[in-house]
Every structure is written in C-alpha cells, then in structure tokens.
Amino acid sequence: MYHPSEKRYSSMPYNRCGKSGIKLPAISLGLWHNFGSVDDFENGRAIVRRAFDRGITHFDLANNYGPAPGTAETNFGKILKKDFGGHLRDELIISTKAGYLMWPGPYGEWGSRKYLLSSLDQSLKRMGIPYVDIFYSHRPDPDTPIEETMMALDYAVRSGKALYAGISNYSKEQASVAIDILKQLGTPCLIHQPKYSMFERWVEGGLLDVLEEKGVGCIPFSPLAQGLLTDKYLKGIPKTSRAAKSSGHLQKSEVTKEKIEIIKKLNAIAAERKQSLAQMALAWLLKDKRITSVLIGASSVKQLDNNIDCLENPVFSDVELLAIEEILKKA
Numbered sequence: 001m002y003h004p005s006e007k008r009y010s011s012m013p014y015n016r017c018g019k020s021g022i023k024l025p026a027i028s029l030g031l032w033h034n035f036g037s038v039d040d041f042e043n044g045r046a047i048v049r050r051a052f053d054r055g056i057t058h059f060d061l062a063n064n065y066g067p068a069p070g071t072a073e074t075n076f077g078k079i080l081k082k083d084f085g086g087h088l089r090d091e092l093i094i095s096t097k098a099g100y101l102m103w104p105g106p107y108g109e110w111g112s113r114k115y116l117l118s119s120l121d122q123s124l125k126r127m128g129i130p131y132v133d134i135f136y137s138h139r140p141d142p143d144t145p146i147e148e149t150m151m152a153l154d155y156a157v158r159s160g161k162a163l164y165a166g167i168s169n170y171s172k173e174q175a176s177v178a179i180d181i182l183k184q185l186g187t188p189c190l191i192h193q194p195k196y197s198m199f200e201r202w203v204e205g206g207l208l209d210v211l212e213e214k215g216v217g218c219i220p221f222s223p224l225a226q227g228l229l230t231d232k233y234l235k236g237i238p239k240t241s242r243a244a245k246s247s248g249h250l251q252k253s254e255v256t257k258e259k260i261e262i263i264k265k266l267n268a269i270a271a272e273r274k275q276s277l278a279q280m281a282l283a284w285l286l287k288d289k290r291i292t293s294v295l296i297g298a299s300s301v302k303q304l305d306n307n308i309d310c311l312e313n314p315v316f317s318d319v320e321l322l323a324i325e326e327i328l329k330k331a
C-alpha cells in the first residue's frame, strides 16, 4: 500500500498561476509518453508516486495520450484508484485536453462545442473521476469561431466537470482574444500551455508579455525538447530512448550532428554549474518569473529525480546567460 511521503511539501516551490488563487509546483509531470497501453504500468505508477512524494501535485493529461489514444488516462485512473484514494484527490491538480483526433467523423477533433464536451465526458470516464482541475482547448481551430470554443470551456467549468479553463498552442494574437472572451464569460483563463525550451523560443516573441499583462499563468511543455536537452544522445541514439521507439514523437532525423555539437557545448556549461544538462535546461526556463511551472516528461524514476534536482541550482550569472545565448544562436 502506498503511503505518500510526509515530507512531500518540504522542498518544492509552488508558484501562483497568473493572478488566480491556484499555485502550481515549479515542476509538473506530463503523461504524454510512458503511460500508455504499450508501456510498463508499474513503471508509470512508480513515477507518479515518486513525483507526488517529491511535491509534484500537478499531473497533465490529454484525451489522446497513449498510445493507444486514451490509455494514458485509463492508466492514470487506475493509479488514482490504487494509490490516491480518500482525500488525496484534493491534493492533486489533474488536467486534460481536447483538440487532436480522438474518434472518426466530423466531431472527433478540433474545437467545436460538440467535440470538446463529449471528449471531456469520455476523459472523466476513463480516469474514473467526476471532475478535472483544468480543461484545455489543446489547439486553436481555424474553422470554429473562437467564441464557440471558449463557451464550451466556460460550460465545462459551470457544469462542475472542470474547475479551471486553459488554452494550449494558441499564438499571442489567438491567446489574447481567447483570454478576453473567457473573462467576459466569467470564467477567467487560468493558464496557457505552449511549447518552450532552449531550442523552441517562439513564446518570447510576445506571448509571455500577453500572459503577464492579462494575469494568465504559463506552463511550457517539452522543456527538454523531448530529451534532446539532456546528455542521452551525446554518444548516439540509445535503443530505449524516445528517438528510437516507434511510438515516440521524437524523430531520429531530429538528432542531427549540428544539434549534438550544440548540446555538447551546453553540456559543458551545465558541468561547470555542477548540474546535468537536463537540470540546466529546466532552471533556465524557471528563471523567468512569468513561468509558473515546467511540464516535464520522464521514462524512469531516476530521470524524474534528476530533473527535480534542478531546483538546487536555479540561479544563473550574466556570464553564463551570455555564453548560453551565444551557443543557442546557432541552434
């Protein structure tokens, strides 16, 4: 039987999410990979338990996570039932999303009210819970009026099936409109989930400013560029890595010689800081106070522990920051 660590709240910082009442752990765990029906259930369960023991209260899912799509939610539901009974649910922030393809026909993806609300019902059923804490529009829909998508999020909250609304992969312009509509509807947007890492910096071109101005939190996904921003690919592509797996979203073709040269240089700076590269990449994102939490993935408890330990050295000197910028100019 699982007994969560009594020290679980002793070292993780919790940051206020925008101007809301919710605080999120500096590090959150995503279940995109490693929790599907193709994965080892007990490994995933051990990762979730260890995460909670170390103060990670926020677990991020989506309808399509697996593979097979939906099975990460099913497995997470099993973990909740086995290990997080009683009042422990009240210590968790569980999010899910809808936006990508889940079922055939015209109502199985994108941003219509029909799709979003049906999908949320399916997610709750798979996880075996009456509500999620955050329900996201996973991607903007070019064909559905943004008002319809936001009204569906508002309804999800009013119906009690979600406590907060979020958006993901929205540009600064789309985010600005979406946030204003949600505000008018009386359901403030809690958070935006964009892709952001040392290798993917589009959010610095105005999105972070919009979120700060409007009091919305930011939780970057793939902060390690799916594992590239670690030392794992420095000597080739390990057989068990995401780039080698058929179910992994990181393509072998993305592990280029040029990228590896850059990673080696970043790794050297991390070593001088007495950190792993993964730790430096996470600390580098968290130094910006507009970042509420970084949303990591992990395929083992060891990786999870390594990543959480980034909190031991969060400060960068100007010299280090300049050196990193010089390297990233070539990325």
Ligand SMILES: NC(=O)c1ccc[n+]([C@@H]2O[C@H](COP(=O)([O-])OP(=O)(O)OC[C@H]3O[C@@H](n4cnc5c(N)ncnc54)[C@H](OP(=O)(O)O)[C@@H]3O)[C@@H](O)[C@H]2O)c1
Residues within 6 Å of the ligand: 029, 030, 031, 032, 033, 034, 060, 061, 138, 168, 169, 193, 220, 221, 222, 223, 224, 225, 226, 227, 228, 230, 231, 232, 240, 241, 242, 243, 278, 295, 296, 297, 298, 299, 302, 303, 304, 306, 307
């Ligand atoms: N909103 C969206 O559209 C969207 C899209 C993608 C992801 N997300 C969310 O963001 C979460 C994180 O995304 P991500 O998994 O791509 O994040 P990531 O943290 O960039 O990559 C995680 C992967 O990197 C490797 N790794 C992690 N720590 C390591 C370490 N210390 N040493 C060596 N390798 C390490 C592992 O891959 P190996 O298998 O190679 O070990 C791990 O599965 C997802 O689970 C999901 O919740 C959201």
